[in-house]
Amino acid sequence: MRITRLVAGTVTAGLLGITPIAISAPAQASDNLTTTTTASPSEAALVYGDDFYVNVEVIGSDGLSVPYGTSTLYAMPAGSAAWEPVATGTFAGSDFYDVKPRANTVYKVVFGGYAATSQYQDNYAASESAPFTVSVARKMTIKNPRGTFVKGKISPDYKKKKVLIQKKVGKKWKKFRTLRTNKKSKFQITLPATRKRTYWRFLAKGNAEFATATFEGSTIRYRSAAPRVTVR
Known part of the structure; x- marks a missing residue:
């Protein structure tokens, strides 16, 4: 009986000396997402001197609004063959207000994309809206x-x-x-x-x-x- 108790005690002492191993959660990785940019003007026809605003939405391929990056409103006035930047928003889905065309103008909104700066952010590809025209009388x-x-x-x-x-x-x-x-x-x-x-x-x-x-x-x-x- 004494031998049995001695062995049991020895085993217990050995188990108490084992150091627990912490199990950590797997590291989070950034996803690479595509985007869709939509631009909707408040007016399609204006009188010279009037203005309008543009509602902007940038949606990622995960179905959520893009929280990072910026969008820029571009214009191509009648007679021009080049896009000109008009204004840049403070975030991806910024709306543009008090836009005042001086003649018939085609517009589009370009989201410039975003590169993650930490593992908790995602990467978003650039995209642009379909062009739309605002006529001016x-x-x-x-x-x-x-x-x-x-x-x-x-x-x-x-x-x-x-x-x-x-x-x-x-x-x-x-x-x-x-x-x-x-x-x-x-x-x-x-x-x-x-x-x-x-x-x-x-x-x-x-x-x-x-x-x-x-x-x-x-x-x-x-x-x-x-x-x-x-x-x-």
Whole structure:
């Protein structure tokens, strides 16, 4: 019996001297992900001087929004063959505000990609949105200082160019008269008026640089008052 107890004690003493081995979790590695960039403008057609904003989304191939890197808005104005950087956001999904094109312009957003700086970040490939176009019409300002006398101005520079005036007949617009602006891009005309309201439309035709500018109004003659024109 003593021998058995001695052996048991010896074994116990030997087991107590073993040093535990820590088991560590496997190291995390960065993933290489592709991205998709989407850009959505708030407006597709503007009047000269107005602005719009661009909503941007950059999604990784894991289905999540990309948290790192930056995106840049590029523009190609009418007549140009090269992309020009307009603004760079502070992060991948930054929206762009107060974008003010000066003529018809094609835009796109480019995400520049991102290289992980630690094992807890992922690598994101660069991508760019589909191009989109924002058209810009010249600004046509119409004033009615008295009666049916109308004064107009078109900007930017539209000197010595045609302004088409149309009259609405039934449901169709028909040519009434063509004017030409002066060297200050201004024009004027006195429109006829009857006791039945007559609708008018002014047009400055577009080209590759600008969309067609339009302005509509109406005239009517009252029995006890001078003829008047209503513009809107």
